[in-house]
Amino acid sequence: MQEAVIEAKDVKKYYYLRSLFGRKRTVYAVNGVNLQVRRGTTLGLVGESGCGKTTLGKVIINLIDATEGKIYFDGKNILKLGSRREKLEVRRKMQIVFQDPFGSLNPWMTIKDIIGRPIEIHGLREGREKLDRVLELLELVGLEKSHISKYPHEFSGGQRQRIAIARALACEPEFIVLDEPTSALDVSVQGKILNMLTDLQKRLNLTYLFISHNLAVINNISDSIAVMYLGKIVEIMPQKSLYNVQHPYTKALLSAVPSPNPKVKEKRILLKGSVPSPTNPPSGCKFHTRCPCRVKKCEEEEPQLTYIDDDHRVACHIST
Amino acid sequence: MTDELLDVKNLTVRYFTEEGVVEALDGVSFKISMGERVGLVGESGCGKSTAALSILRLVPLPGKITGGKIFLEGVNLLEISIDEMRRRVRGSKVSMIFQEPSRALNPVLTAGEQIVEAIQLHQKISKSEAEERAIKVLEEVGLPNPPELLKRYPFELSGGMQQRVMIAMALSCNPRLLIADEPTSSLDVTIEAQILDLIKSLMDQGDISAMLFITHDLALISEISDKIVVMYAGTVAEISDTETIFEDPKHPYSKGLMEVVPDPFRGKRTFGTIPGDIPSLIAPPSGCRFHKRCMYAKEICAKQRPTLERIEGENYVACHLF
Amino acid sequence: MRLSLLNVAGPFAVLIGRMRRDKMALFGATVVTGLFFIAIFAPVLAPYDPLLIDLNYRLAPPEQGHPFGFDWVGRDVLSRVIYGGRLALIAALASVSIGVFIGTPLGLFSGYIGGKLDTVIMRATDSLLSFPYLLLVILIVALLGPSFENAILAIGIWSIPNYIRLVRASTLSIKEREFIDAAKATGESFLSIIFRHVFPGCASVLLVQSTIYLGRAIEMSAALSFLGLGAQPPTPEWGAMVGLGRIYLQVSPHVVIFPCIAIFIAIMGFNALGDALRDALDPRLRGLFRG
Numbered sequence: 001m002q003e004a005v006i007e008a009k010d011v012k013k014y015y016y017l018r019s020l021f022g023r024k025r026t027v028y029a030v031n032g033v034n035l036q037v038r039r040g041t042t043l044g045l046v047g048e049s050g051c052g053k054t055t056l057g058k059v060i061i062n063l064i065d066a067t068e069g070k071i072y073f074d075g076k077n078i079l080k081l082g083s084r085r086e087k088l089e090v091r092r093k094m095q096i097v098f099q100d101p102f103g104s105l106n107p108w109m110t111i112k113d114i115i116g117r118p119i120e121i122h123g124l125r126e127g128r129e130k131l132d133r134v135l136e137l138l139e140l141v142g143l144e145k146s147h148i149s150k151y152p153h154e155f156s157g158g159q160r161q162r163i164a165i166a167r168a169l170a171c172e173p174e175f176i177v178l179d180e181p182t183s184a185l186d187v188s189v190q191g192k193i194l195n196m197l198t199d200l201q202k203r204l205n206l207t208y209l210f211i212s213h214n215l216a217v218i219n220n221i222s223d224s225i226a227v228m229y230l231g232k233i234v235e236i237m238p239q240k241s242l243y244n245v246q247h248p249y250t251k252a253l254l255s256a257v258p259s260p261n262p263k264v265k266e267k268r269i270l271l272k273g274s275v276p277s278p279t280n281p282p283s284g285c286k287f288h289t290r291c292p293c294r295v296k297k298c299e300e301e302e303p304q305l306t307y308i309d310d311d312h313r314v315a316c317h318i319s320t
Numbered sequence: 321m322t323d324e325l326l327d328v329k330n331l332t333v334r335y336f337t338e339e340g341v342v343e344a345l346d347g348v349s350f351k352i353s354m355g356e357r358v359g360l361v362g363e364s365g366c367g368k369s370t371a372a373l374s375i376l377r378l379v380p381l382p383g384k385i386t387g388g389k390i391f392l393e394g395v396n397l398l399e400i401s402i403d404e405m406r407r408r409v410r411g412s413k414v415s416m417i418f419q420e421p422s423r424a425l426n427p428v429l430t431a432g433e434q435i436v437e438a439i440q441l442h443q444k445i446s447k448s449e450a451e452e453r454a455i456k457v458l459e460e461v462g463l464p465n466p467p468e469l470l471k472r473y474p475f476e477l478s479g480g481m482q483q484r485v486m487i488a489m490a491l492s493c494n495p496r497l498l499i500a501d502e503p504t505s506s507l508d509v510t511i512e513a514q515i516l517d518l519i520k521s522l523m524d525q526g527d528i529s530a531m532l533f534i535t536h537d538l539a540l541i542s543e544i545s546d547k548i549v550v551m552y553a554g555t556v557a558e559i560s561d562t563e564t565i566f567e568d569p570k571h572p573y574s575k576g577l578m579e580v581v582p583d584p585f586r587g588k589r590t591f592g593t594i595p596g597d598i599p600s601l602i603a604p605p606s607g608c609r610f611h612k613r614c615m616y617a618k619e620i621c622a623k624q625r626p627t628l629e630r631i632e633g634e635n636y637v638a639c640h641l642f
Numbered sequence: 643m644r645l646s647l648l649n650v651a652g653p654f655a656v657l658i659g660r661m662r663r664d665k666m667a668l669f670g671a672t673v674v675t676g677l678f679f680i681a682i683f684a685p686v687l688a689p690y691d692p693l694l695i696d697l698n699y700r701l702a703p704p705e706q707g708h709p710f711g712f713d714w715v716g717r718d719v720l721s722r723v724i725y726g727g728r729l730a731l732i733a734a735l736a737s738v739s740i741g742v743f744i745g746t747p748l749g750l751f752s753g754y755i756g757g758k759l760d761t762v763i764m765r766a767t768d769s770l771l772s773f774p775y776l777l778l779v780i781l782i783v784a785l786l787g788p789s790f791e792n793a794i795l796a797i798g799i800w801s802i803p804n805y806i807r808l809v810r811a812s813t814l815s816i817k818e819r820e821f822i823d824a825a826k827a828t829g830e831s832f833l834s835i836i837f838r839h840v841f842p843g844c845a846s847v848l849l850v851q852s853t854i855y856l857g858r859a860i861e862m863s864a865a866l867s868f869l870g871l872g873a874q875p876p877t878p879e880w881g882a883m884v885g886l887g888r889i890y891l892q893v894s895p896h897v898v899i900f901p902c903i904a905i906f907i908a909i910m911g912f913n914a915l916g917d918a919l920r921d922a923l924d925p926r927l928r929g930l931f932r933g
Contacts, residue, residue, distance in 0.1 A: 048508035063827050091829040103820040108842035117838075118828045156597060167828070186363040186598065187536065187580050191591030198590065213509065216539075216584040220591060242585075256513035257584050258539035270517055271510050274478040 004036035004072075005207050006060065006175055011069035013052070013059050017279075025279045029055040031231030031286075033069075034305060037175075037224075042201065042208040044222030044239075046215055046253070050275055052231040053211045054099075057177040060209065061094040073175070092122045095168040099180035101160035105152040111138070111163055112148045118170040137166040142196060158189035165197070175207045183212065194221055215257050224311070227253065230286040231278060233305060237312040246308060246319035248291050285317065293318050323354035325393060325496055325530050326375070332387035333370050333379060340602040344370045344383065346554045346609075349628060352497065352530050357523065359545030359562070360534045361577075365598050366551040368534045372499050375532075376414060377405050393496070412442040415490035419502040421482035425474040431458075431485045432470025435492055442493045457488045460527060462518055480511035484518065491527055499532045504540070516543060538581045542566060547634070550574045553599055553609040556628060560635040570637045572614045608640065616641055667918030673911025674853075681728040688721035692878040701894040711896040713887060719897060722878035723904050729879045730908060733794050733863040734856040740798025742852060745805025746844070750836050752806065753813030764810075767803040775800055779862055783871045790863075790879065793872035797862045801855055808851055812844040850920040857912030864905050880905050 013030040029052045037043040047053045058064040060071055062078055070077045078090050098104035105114055115134045119125050125133050135145050141162040152160055161181060168176055178197065182190040198221065201208060212218050218225060219242055226236040227250045235247040245251050252269040271290045276282055282289045288298040297317050305313040306320045314320060328350050335342035345367045352358050360368045373379045375390055377397065390397045392413065397405065418424040426434055435454040436447065443450070451470065458466035461484040474482055483503060490498055500519075504512040520543075522528045535541050541548060541562075548565045550558045550573065558571040569575045579592035596613035599605050605612050611621035620640050628636045662668070680687060689707070696716035704711040710719035752763040770778070782796035816822065817840060825835050864881030866872035873879035875886065880901040887897035 048510060058823075061827065063823065088829055091827070096824070096827045098820050098824060100820055104824045106821040106825070106839055106842075108845075109838075117825075117830065121829045121831075121834075158597065164824070167824070171828070187538070188363060188576065188594040189597070191580050191582075191593035194591045195593065214582075215509070216582040219584045220582045220589055252510060254584065256509045258512075258516070258537065258543050259583075259585075268513060268517070270514055274480055274511060275508070 003038070005039040005074060006037040006209070007072040008033055008035050008056075008060060009070040009072070010034060011056070011059060011071060012067045013055055013064065014067045027278050028231050028281050029278055030059060030066075031281065033228075033231075033233050035226055035233060035236060037207055037209055039174075039207050040201070040205050041223040042210050042221055044218035044225045045209060045211045045228060046213065046218045046225060047228035048213055048253075048275065050230070050278055051228045052278070053213075053228050054179055056228070057096065057179050057209060057211050061096055061175075061177055062090070063096065088122065092118075092171045093174045094177070095171070095173040095175070096177040096179060097161070097164050097168050097181045099183055101157045101164060101184060102152075104164050105160055105167075107152055110149050110151060114152075114163060115166050115170050118167060122171045124171060133170070137170055140169065140200070141166045142192075156189075157185050158193060161185065161193055162196070165193075165200075169200070169204070173206070175209070177209045177211065179211045180213070181210075182217065183214065190217070197221075215253060230275065230281055232286055232315065234287065234316070235312075235314045236305065237309075241309070241312050244309075244312070246312075246314045247287075247316050248293055248318070249287050252292075285315070324351060324391075325354050325356075326352040326532075327391040328371070328375070328388070329391070330388040331371065331374055331385070331390065333367070333374055333383055334386050335383040337382055342601045343604050344554055344601060345374070346604070347388070347625075348551070348554070348556050349388075350549045350556060350559055352532060354496075355529050356547060357531045357533065357545045359541035359548045360532060360551060361536065361538060361541050361548055362551035363536055363598060365553060365601060367554040368551050369501055371551070372416065372501050372532065372534055375497075375499065376410055376416060377402065378410075407442075411438055411495070412493045413495055414497045414499065415493070415495035416499040416501065417483070417486045417490045417503050420506050421479065421486045421503075422474060424486060425482055427474055429473075430470065431472050431474065431477070435470075435485070435489050438489050439492050453492060454488070457492045458485070460491070460522070461485075461488045463488070478511075479507050480514060483507065483511075483515055487515075487518070487522075491522070497530045497532065498528050499534070501534045502536070503533075505535065505537070512540075516540070519544065538577055550577070553604060554601055555609055555625075556636075556638060557610065558635075558637045558639075559628070560631075560637075561633075564635060570631060570635075570642060571610075571639050572616050572641075573610050576613075608638075664918050664921070666914040667922070670911050670913070670915030670918055673907055674915050677727055677731055677908055677911065680724055681731040684724050684728045688718075688724040690718040690721045692717060692721040692725045693876055694718070701890060701897065703894065704896055710900045711894070713883070713897045714890055714894075717878075719883075719900055722883060723880070723900055725878045726880040726883065726901060726904065727908070729790070729873065729877065730860045730863065730905075733790070733797070733879075734859040734912075736794045737797035737859045737863070738801060738852055738855050740795070741801030741805045741855065742848065744798075745802045746809050746841075746848070748802075749806040749809025750813055750840060750844075753810035754817055754836055754840060760810075763806065767806045770800075770803040771807070775862070776865060779866060780869070780871060783866060788866075788871040788874065790867075790873040790877060793863050793866045796866070797859050800862070801859070804855070805848075805851075808847060809844050812847050813840055816840050816843040846923045850916055850923065853912055853919055854916035857909045857916065860905065860908050860912070 011030055011033045015027040015029060017025045017027060019025060033056055045053050055064065059066045066079055071079055073090060073094065081087050081090065112134055115137055116130055119130050119133055134148065138145055138147060143159060143162055182193050185193065200206060210218065210221055219239065222239050224236065224238050226233050227247065229249050235245065235250045245254060252271050255269045269292065273290055276289060284300050285298045285303050288294045291298065295317065303315045303317050305315045307313050308320055328348060331345050331348040333345040335344050348371055360371065362368050370379060374385055379385060385398060392409065397409065432451065432454060436450045439450040439453055454470060455466040458469055463469055463481060463484050477485065504515050507515065533541065533544055545562055547559065547561050549556060550571065552573045557573045565574060566578060569578050576594040580594060582591060594613055599609060607622045607624050608626050611617045614621065618640060626638045626640045628638045629642060631637050631642060694717060699712040699716040701714055702712040708718055708720065710723060713719055748763055752760045779796040779800050782799055783792050786792040786795065822835060822839055825839050863872055867879045867881030868885035870885060873882045875882065883901040884898050891898050
């Protein structure tokens with residue numbers, strides 16, 4: 001078993017808002033998360049809107065300050081780094097690809113600059129060598145060298161995502177957060193990007209945190225899967241354990257996914273109501289208000305992530 | 321067919337933009353019968369939304385319907401006046417629900433005001449009668465405490481509830497045809513399941529008779545339609561019943577789509593792809609618009625547009641292989 | 643050919659194409675180009691020395707070789723109008739430059755950093771903006787002493803808060819966009835983000851607004867000189883010509899009319915060009931083709 005290259009311990013991210021009338025509200029976006037990602041593998045982080053997965057992704061690479069908690073990268077807590085040099089080094093090794101191919105590229109920069117900047121910032125190469133590296137990266141993501149002087153608006157969504165991936169790879173990172181990288185793309189284009197990402201992972205020994213709301217995609221691309229609900233991880237398991245999900249929310253999520261095979265009509269678990277607001281999370285287990293199998297304990301005591309199997313952890317009073 | 325409700329014949333729509341003329345729809349044809357649920361599926365740019373908007377003659381500028389006929393119960397909608405459309409068709413015979421309910425609902429009117437307005441536009445009843453009808457239809461869509469809900473503004477409701485309000489509005493005048501344009505694309509998957517369940521039960525109860533359901537999600541459409549129209553780059557590739565599309569797709573694009581949809585239950589594997597990119601519709605490919613990406617392409621495919629031919633029963637394909 | 647979005651760094655072709663269809667744009671571009679041309683080639687274009695006095699021709703009306711006539715000390719009005727164009731353009735460019743070079747960084751930092759810095763800068767900006775503009779520039783010139791240079795300074799000072807506000811607004815919307823986040827993730831430093839990523843986004847707004855402000859600067863410098871607070875005699879500045887020539891309006895209107903027309907055309911030209919640029923660069927008007 002490889003050691004974890006990334007480990008998040010008790011990570012919390014709260015946003016403090018002041019409404020128009022002076023009322024103070026706290027958004028518990030990430031509310032105590034523990035997870036690990038092993039080197040060279042993909043951890044799929046799945047959850048619906050508002051569960052905090054995107055925030056968690058940004059906090060893990062320290063793009064957003066964590067309110068509390070520790071994040072270890074290669075054994076060092078990246079939230080407590082001293083020198084600017086160390087911080088820059090961590091920046092280099094931990095990158096991110098965003099969901100929106102149209103918004104994540106600077107419309108006023110050429111591809112050459114977009115991909116070239118990370119190389120410059122981290123002092124990896126200069127002049128002619130830098131240009132060569134940019135061309136190399138373009139080829140790596142399946143784009144043509146002639147595209148180098150063009151602007152983002154001249155490309156399709158799929159191509160822009162490739163550019164974003166090239167940018168992320170430019171500074172030779174070890175860990176990449178992929179925040180819904182194909183959700184905004186057509187289904188016939190998705191596959192190409194996803195296959196490319198898997199291929200790059202093998203070639204460059206990359207570690208991925210793959211965030212998505214799409215269980216089908218997550219299941220096909222991850223080695224381990226973490227399910228998130230209202231700021232907390234409710235279940236975390238190896239991909240093969242998807243046949244044995246335990247948490248009621250995960251079960252409902254899985255059953256809600258429309259199946260392409262009309263013959264497979266699973267009995268669908270319909271949850272009542274909608275997700276509570278992250279400013280007012282329920283007591284005890286955050287899911288208890290919608291859970292079809294809750295008991296009194298669920299309202300009072302928050303369940304912790306417990307091992308029910310070798311690699312499979314659930315945060316639920318009923319399942320453990 | 322005597323219970324034919326909608327007959328779209330050779331619909332052509334063009335967008336006259338500064339960069340050029342976008343051939344958004346080129347000879348699109350399909351039919352919907354009474355009680356039939358038809359799914360319109362395709363990727364971005366295929367023209368599915370444009371086709372839906374054309375039925376209601378709501379194609380936005382710089383677009384224009386430049387050809388074809390749209391028969392609703394025997395009447396060509398493209399020949400009647402806009403006034404007639406407004407009074408007799410939109411909202412009464414044909415209703416539409418949209419992708420983002422938060423944008424489709426008026427933020428400064430309460431849910432009640434919007435539904436009542438929709439009702440009163442088409443039925444000559446008093447406000448209180450309209451409100452009663454509104455409450456009834458809100459109940460039908462499964463919303464709790466309808467009288468209270470009438471007073472709520474859209475921003476006070478969750479995405480799922482907003483969509484239910486939109487469905488309520490669309491159903492309030494008992495339309496013959498409900499057009500749903502990606503109604504669940506912006507919703508979470510568990511809420512989507514709830515809305516789908518609602519639509520299915522409304523269909524079973526007979527509140528929704530005929531429906532045109534538009535989406536890019538193949539898995540979704542399999543659950544909700546009897547018949548599927550597969551569109552590609554402004555043309556119709558194939559029209560088949562749901563089972564056939566999944567088990568025995570004829571058109572190479574349909575085949576490709578089936579392979580590309582990730583199955584949550586099949587575990588880690590590589591993803592299916594279709595080579596090439598969706599073409600620009602400003603200078604679309606000659607002949608069959610899919611020929612550049614088609615692995616079965618022959619010489620004729622680049623030269624001549626294939627027409628929709630009947631394959632068997634009510635299934636049609638537009639492909640030179642058949 | 644792909645669908646293309648317009649941005650300032652993108653192809654000029656679409657911009658020029660759009661403007662070619664617009665009559666106002668043509669007018670504006672012509673006037674502005676004309677003014678630059680006149681300003682640069684004034685010594686060659688002006689038939690006579692603008693300062694050359696000939697008391698034999700005091701207030702003489704237009705005649706052969708002197709299409710604009712003579713002023714009250716016999717100077718050729720045409721030549722004075724031509725050199726006036728040069729001064730107008732210098733005044734405009736200099737004062738707008740002051741605004742751009744001081745206002746832009748302040749707007750960028752204020753918008754991007756926010757917090758207390760933003761509050762302080764915005765309070766100061768709002769205070770200056772609450773003065774009626776003419777009063778403000780008159781006040782400044784009165785304090786510094788009337789001269790062409792001080793007029794430029796005053797107009798420059800007027801323009802600073804306007805630029806701060808403009809750039810700050812752009813900055814506020816740009817900083818929320820995802821590519822700024824992406825830049826941070828790449829490791830871009832704070833200054834680098836502001837100048838490489840945020841500033842280019844303000845470019846089109848700056849261009850449009852500066853064009854319009856150039857027109858306003860001409861208006862204000864003419865106003866100040868008219869009042870005797872700007873360019874001092876014998877400087878052939880348009881506003882001064884009108885101000886000093888005013889008393890001869892009944893008798894020899896030509897000494898006043900021609901500089902007035904010049905001021906009018908110049909301001910209209912810059913406004914038209916600015917409006918045309920704004921329309922051409924407006925993303926929302928894209929794709930609306932009356933076709």
